Amino acid sequence: MTAVSATHESPSRERIETSILVAAEEVFSQHGYRGASLQMIADRVGLPKANILYYMGSKQALYVRLLNRMMRRWNEVLEDITPDSDPATVLSDFIRTKMVLGQRYPEGSKLFAAEILAGAPFLSDYLGGELRDWVSSRAAIIRQWSAQGKMDAVDPRWLIFLIWSATQHYTEYSAQVSGILGRDALTEDDLESISSFLEHVILKGCGVTSPAPNNSAPKSSADAHSVEK
DSSP states (O other): OOOOOOSTTSOOHHHHHHHHHHHHHHHHHHHHHHHOOHHHHHHHHTSOHHHHHHHHOSHHHHHHHHHHHHHHHHHGGGTTOOTTSOHHHHHHHHHHHHHHHHHHOHHHHHHHHHHHHTTOTTTHHHHHTHHHHHHHHHHHHHHHHHHTTSSOOOOHHHHHHHHHHHHHHHHHTHHHHHHHHTSSSOOHHHHHHHHHHHHHHHHHHTTOOOOSOOTTSOOSGGGGGGGOO
């Protein structure tokens, strides 16, 4: 078998790449970077190993692409914020979207956490470059909200870190959470209760009043399709 080309006689390139990414996310999360192989990924997705190389370039390139994709999913809510945005709505959407994505893509979340715990060997340039610049640009807008009296003068970096970590807990420590709650997995009601709790605590800590119910904010894992890329 040879690497396929994206023609009208074969699945689109986007569809093939998506299938590879899904399989790779599962393999890397189960075996780690060192334990995973392109052959494992090829077997999981049902393609020749040559196809994986054709579409992804290398094992490292595929791994880094997965990590970057996870971060884009998490942070998309903050991409279009402006000084005129409402902090209550933005922060609520950020919390709820991050909760939903953690449950919908647990393998990706755990993969990213494992990379960070290992010292970020493949992400150090991204963390100190693109992501650092992104956080700085979001922080500048949040500081403007504080200057306008929309919220207390909290350090925006710690706020972003807090939302990342507080929502991530329910993915990384899902076994602990489920064990204490006495069930196999979190229910939709659990997710709503957790999201409301985090929204209340974090927004109140920032001097922001929780927004009225927002039908545009994802409330379940099914709604997370709209924020996937």
